[in-house]
Amino acid sequence: MPRILLIDDDAQLGEPLDAYCRRFGFEVTQATRPSEGLARLRAGGFDAVILDVMLPEQDGFAVCRTIRAESDVPVVMLTARGEVTDRVVGLELGADDYLPKPFEPRELVARLATVLRRPRSVPADARLRFDGLAIDPVARSVEREGTPVELTGTEFELLLLLAREPGRVFTRDDILNRLRGHDAELYTRAVDIVVSRLRRKLEPLAAIKTLRNAGYALSLRPLPHA
Incomplete structure (x- = not known):
């Protein structure tokens, strides 16, 4: 049974949340102070x-x-009123x-x-390998079916993000x-343009799928990283 650590100062939250989560196969343990939570x-x-938050x-x-300096354990943050700033800061910090x-x-x-289904513990500098595609974060190079692919800085960062x-x-x-932070001129419509250019450069691989009204995802099967 997956064990979940709840760090929240509302002492009335932990017990009922644990009882509810156990119905779905999760066990919740609460820490009401950050120092206690980090120690646990x-x-x-x-x-x-x-x-x-x-x-x-x-x-x-x-x-x-x-937590992110010490571990890659998945983190789900609870934000007051769903503030956009809280969400962005939390995600940028590694939530x-x-x-x-x-x-x-x-x-x-x-x-x-x-989040528990997502793969963890891949080093930041590890070479990422997929069916027909290899990405080297250190050399900032990409190979499609063994052939080098020339990408702009923004195209590479986008591919690395998805990969x-x-x-x-x-x-x-x-x-x-x-x-x-990598391209100050990037704006919402430009994301579609960068994705379109990247998709063409990676052909014939069907590397990036579009989910209507949702966004983009890498659709290639991962191989063991080098």
């Missing part, structure tokens, strides 16, 4: 973290930063997903199940938030 996480045995001692963003308060427990369970989490759907806003 460092002791090991947890498969994911539910992390509130509003906490005593330090806010959830600082806790998320600490895997977010959920606005108040939340429906069933939605939280669904999000936990999703680090194959199958995950990235919205245009996700892509903008992740890549704007």
Whole structure:
């Protein structure tokens, strides 16, 4: 049974959430203070973290930063009123997903199940390999069926973003938030243009799929990384 660590100062939340999650095969343990939560996480045995933004001692963003410096355990952040700024900051710090308060427990369970299915522990500099495609983050090179592919900086960053989490759907806003630091001129409509150029350069591979009204995802099958 996956063990979930809840870091939230609402002492009334943990017990009923644990009772609900056990119906879906998850066990929830609560820590009401960040120091307690980090100590429990460092002791090991947890498969994911539910992390509130509003906490005593330090806010959830600082806790998320600490967790990411020490672990790749999946983190779902709870954000007040679903504030866009909170969501963006949390994702930039390495959170895997977010959920606005108040939340429906069933939605939280669904999000936990999703992040737990994602592959973990791939080093940032690891060569990424897929059916017909190889990406070297260090050399910033791409090979399509053994042939080098010339990409612009933004095209490479977009491909790398999709390849680090194959199958995950990235919205245009996700892509903008992740890549704007690499291309200050990137804007929402430009995302579609960059995707279109990248898709053509990777042909005949059907590497990038479009999900209508949702976003983009890498559709190639991952191979063991080198």
